[in-house]
Amino acid sequence: MIPVRFSAAQNKAREVLARHRYSCIFGGTRSGKTFLILRAIIHRALRAANSRHAVLRFRGNAARASIALDTFPAVLQRCFPNLHAIEHRQEGYFEFHNGSQIWIGGLDNKDRVEKILGLEFATIFLNEASQIPYSSAIIAFTRLAQVVPNIAQRAFVDLNPIGKNHWTNRLFIEHRDPITLLPLRNPHDYGSARLNPLDNAHNLSKEFLESLDNLPERQRKRFFEGVFADEIECVLWSYEQIAACRCSLDDIPVSERASVVVAVDPSGAANSQDLNADEVGIIIAARNRNGCGFILDDRSLRDAPAVWGRTAVQAYHEYCADCIVAESNFGGAMVEAVIRAADPNVPVRLVTASRGKAIRAEPISVLYQRGVVRHAGRFSLLEEQMCRFSSHGYMGTDSPDHADAMIHALTYLLGGENGVGIIEFYKHANEGTISAGRRTQTASQNTDCAPVIMRAPEAAGIIFGKSGCQYVPGTDGLVDVRYEDVAALESIGFIDVKSMFEDKHDIVT
Missing domain, CATH: 3.30.420.280 (Nucleotidyltransferase; domain 5)
Known part of the structure; x- marks a missing residue:
């Protein structure tokens, strides 16, 4: 049997799980997040007789395949080799000799959800929370109510991070309410730790780590570096x-x-x-x-x-x-x-x-x-x-x-x-730009309506119209705008030059 050992980052994550009522372990794939949390849950179940603990994913079949048939048995084998867990498959839980139960299920089956969440639990674990809506998380957290000796109530969350607008980032990193965006009144109750594959390198192959390092950049950020990505419209760089x-x-x-x-x-x-x-x-x-x-x-x-x-x-x-x-x-x-x-x-x-x-x-x-x-x-x-x-x-x-x-x-x-x-x-690099810096209609942008000449507000940069057309005001502030984009640009301060001059030909181009 391979001895279980933890890296410095994994030990820090274990401390977070023990310290806060709500804890989130986020980061790259295969970094040991789920293993650490399940190990902590089993310890808690053994310390508190007749306690209940729920492990929930968004899909019930994924919960069974990933947790019940894979990670949970692996944790038992490596960390608790002499511990026997009786599976009550029809009911959806495993039971230990002291009467403690670990329920495993999904949030996609209404009957199963009502069955599980009709109980109170000492531990709630939302696995792969990037797939779980915040509304479902709120309901699950309301069941964190079982009072048992020797352990405090704990909610655990793990995920490969996605966008910064996701509720996990709002709640655990920014310490803001995901709905109102107001600061949390009890931020000390929420803790987080970041784990990446390199923190679990002693359990992974060199070839696997290299494959993650070579992923396309956006996927690399999520699965190798384990960071929450920015979700910004009209980005200048990707x-x-x-x-x-x-x-x-x-x-x-x-x-x-x-x-x-x-x-x-x-x-x-x-x-x-x-x-x-x-x-x-x-x-x-x-x-x-x-x-x-x-x-x-x-x-x-x-x-x-x-x-x-x-x-x-x-x-x-x-x-x-x-x-x-x-x-x-x-x-x-x-x-x-x-x-x-x-x-x-x-x-x-x-x-x-x-x-x-x-x-x-x-x-x-x-x-x-x-x-x-x-x-x-x-x-x-x-x-x-x-x-x-x-x-x-x-x-x-x-x-x-x-x-x-x-x-x-x-x-x-x-x-x-x-x-x-x-x-x-910059002006000449944009297709269709003329010497005055005004954007003209190219063949792919032809329309039955002639372009409308507008003056941009001061310090305006690149603007994208509803049509998807990109507009670059020239040094004179003028830009040719497709007719269907005029109203939207007027709403942000662009002015139709016709309203400024009696005769369009008076404009110096």
């Missing part, structure tokens, strides 16, 4: 798009680097323990001789100015950079002084972020769409922040410090210091 831009450092050798910069997006962090402050974004990027951009490294950190200054200067020397590009909005003189304190001879170029984050990000996202930018490696935090940008703005709850530094670096390398080159490239 995980799949970034994955398609990935390469290795060998694709951009030193001899092919026409220019290298270290970009810094400073913050007000006092030290590494200042968790209320944002990180300092430090990105190293290069341009090759063909005009393509490469992200070489991410040295972002949260620490005192003296520390991040040394980090930026060290990266400057390590990558033989041309200069350090730093955002001046957060005290330009201070930023330059911090860098020069680490090395007075390093050239510093200060840039001002005068436009909104989405406006600055959009031209760079077009470069990615055209395959002009590559990532020489995997930069998880940077890429997560990139995928939270939409045409409506940055949708993350944290600051896009890594992404801001990346945008500064690529704007400097590929568009000139004032960014004009990128804006021009």
Whole structure:
């Protein structure tokens, strides 16, 4: 028999299960989540005679196949080899010698649900909760009411995480009510732990771990990294798009680097323990001789100015950079002084972020769409922040410090210091754009109605109409709009130019 041992992360998850009334273990596939929870439930059943414990999945047949016939017997064999459980299959539960019962069922069969949830339980376990509606979870949690000696009532949840709007993320990570979105009145009752396949590597094959590592990016995030994904409309970047831009450092050798910069997006962090402050974004990027951009490294950190200054200067020397590009909005003189304190001879170029984050990000996202930018490696935090940008703005709850530094670096390398080159490239990169930056109707977009010329509100970026058409206002703020999209765009501040001028021909194009 293979001895049972737990990794540090698995032991932390066990502590969470013991500490909170409601616990969620989320993460990648085959990380040991269900095994740990079933083991804890069996321990609880043995400690409290005549106690009842429910293991529920959304589908009853999946509960039997996955739990009753697979994981439950495996836990008994490996952790309780001398324990005998009597199965009452017709009733749907296993019983131990002390009278404790473990019920296993699904929430899809009305009769079975009423039978199970007509009882009170000391433990409720919602397995694969990504498939379970919150309304069903609420009903199940109301049955967490059995009072027995030696153990407290506990509700366990596990899942491979999906979107951040899922009730498990709202409840256990954000500590907000999934319906009202208000903060929980008892957040201390809710705990969570994240487990991934690497935390269970001692029970998995190297080949299996490699297969997960090689999944398409979105699936890799869920099943290998075990993270809740952003659910954002009109995103500027997607995980799949970034994955398609990935390469290795060998694709951009030193001899092919026409220019290298270290970009810094400073913050007000006092030290590494200042968790209320944002990180300092430090990105190293290069341009090759063909005009393509490469992200070489991410040295972002949260620490005192003296520390991040040394980090930026060290990266400057390590990558033989041309200069350090730093955002001046957060005290330009201070930023330059911090860098020069680490090395007075390093050239510093200060840039001002005068436009909104989405406006600055959009031209760079077009470069990615055209395959002009590559990532020489995997930069998880940077890429997560990139995928939270939409045409409506940055949708993350944290600051896009890594992404801001990346945008500064690529704007400097590929568009000139004032960014004009990128804006021009951005306009021409959109099919149908003319010299004034207005979007025209292409053959695939022909309509019986002539396009309506509209003026966009100030600082408007990429806009998607109800027709699915993408609109890019020119530098003059004008854009040609399909007739069916006019009303929707007017509702967000676009103006039909006809209402501004008596004669349409008075417009300068």
